[in-house]
Amino acid sequence: xxxxxxxxxxxxxxxxxxxxxxxxxxxxxxxxxxxxxxxxxxxxxxxxxxxxxxxxxxxxxxxxxxxxxxxxxxxxxxxxxxxxxxxxxxxxxxxxxxxxxxxxxxxxxxxxxxxxxxxxxxxxxxxxxxxxxxxxxxxxxxxxxxxxxxxxxxxxxxxxxxxxxxxxxxxxxxxxxxxxxxxxxxxxxxxxxxxxxxxxxxxxxxxxxxxxxxxxxxxxxxxxxxxxxxxxxxxxxxxxxxxxxxxxxxxxxxxxxxxxxxxxxxxxxxxxxxxxxxxxxxxxxxxxxxxxxxxxxxxxxxxxxxxxxxxxxxxxxxxxxxxxxxxxxxxxxxx
Numbered sequence: 001x002x003x004x005x006x007x008x009x010x011x012x013x014x015x016x017x018x019x020x021x022x023x024x025x026x027x028x029x030x031x032x033x034x035x036x037x038x039x040x041x042x043x044x045x046x047x048x049x050x051x052x053x054x055x056x057x058x059x060x061x062x063x064x065x066x067x068x069x070x071x072x073x074x075x076x077x078x079x080x081x082x083x084x085x086x087x088x089x090x091x092x093x094x095x096x097x098x099x100x101x102x103x104x105x106x107x108x109x110x111x112x113x114x115x116x117x118x119x120x121x122x123x124x125x126x127x128x129x130x131x132x133x134x135x136x137x138x139x140x141x142x143x144x145x146x147x148x149x150x151x152x153x154x155x156x157x158x159x160x161x162x163x164x165x166x167x168x169x170x171x172x173x174x175x176x177x178x179x180x181x182x183x184x185x186x187x188x189x190x191x192x193x194x195x196x197x198x199x200x201x202x203x204x205x206x207x208x209x210x211x212x213x214x215x216x217x218x219x220x221x222x223x224x225x226x227x228x229x230x231x232x233x234x235x236x237x238x239x240x241x242x243x244x245x246x247x248x249x250x251x252x253x254x255x256x257x258x259x260x261x262x263x264x265x266x267x268x269x270x271x272x273x274x275x276x277x278x279x280x281x282x283x284x285x286x287x288x289x290x291x292x293x294x295x296x297x298x299x300x301x302x303x304x305x306x307x308x309x310x311x312x313x314x315x316x317x318x319x320x321x322x323x324x325x326x327x328x329x330x331x332x333x334x335x
Contacts, residue, residue, distance in 0.1 A: 001256040009147075020109040021147070023109060032331045060099045105150065148161075184208045204236075
């Protein structure tokens with residue numbers, strides 16, 4: 001579904017997408033996920049996620065989650081071409097969350113997390129003194145997340161989250177730092193079809209990184225132009241999910257459209273004068289003669305549910321211009 005889950009958040013992965021969804025969870029829930037992320041760029045890169053939640057009576061649910069990302073092994077080679085060793089980079093974020101039902105149809109949530117980033121071990125600086133660096137290959141920081149999930153009618157959910165609100169992370173001894181990817185997500189989930197055996201969901205979502213918003217040091221842009229640039233920079237998703245259920249068995253099929261114009265990912269790819277460009281839906285509707293259709297940024301997947309157990313598989317390789325074999329496996333269980 002191209003990441004459109006903020007307005008759904010109905011399992012333990014709400015810890016990540018929208019802690020407000022924890023307010024509606026019952027009992028105890030667990031979720032595991034594995035993704036071989038962008039092996040076309042880094043063959044050893046993968047992503048792991050584990051989460052759990054536990055309902056506290058009618059006072060919502062508390063949750064835990066851990067994220068692990070590695071880009072695989074990195075070879076250390078000096079300017080003379082000599083192999084000096086190898087190490088593995090990784091990032092870990094571990095957090096606690098809590099979602100509370102303010103009203104029967106309104107949940108709010110918050111979370112706190114510890115972040116540790118390991119880029120370069122100290123021994124690299126020692127074997128390569130020519131770099132002029134003595135330390136600074138690791139970074140530590142913390143962040144807060146906030147979320148809200150509102151269900152005004154049985155066929156509509158409204159969700160929003162604000163994540164990674166915390167101090168910058170610093171790696172170098174000089175004190176220079178980098179901001180966290182502070183992000184705002186706004187979404188809705190609309191269910192036009194809900195019968196005993198079938199449900200159809202439509203979920204649009206807007207995902208905006210807040211770092212550097214409205215940056216205009218030369219003061220040469222109008223307010224309208226800056227808003228248009230920020231809108232274009234936002235990630236936009238439109239997802240469809242159909243679920244068939246009979247007795248304890250459930251089958252789901254999912255399709256998501258994704259566009260990231262700044263990162264040249266997804267969208268509608270057109271070719272003109274032997275050059276390809278990414279365009280958003282708004283470009284296609286308002287501009288003409290942009291080129292010949294080449295591809296579209298679609299994600300797809302499916303799931304099977306039996307009793308309290310769910311298995312989901314998804315693929316998003318079509319949003320990238322280079323060849324990769326991205327896939328994700330997700331498992332969840334309700335106790």
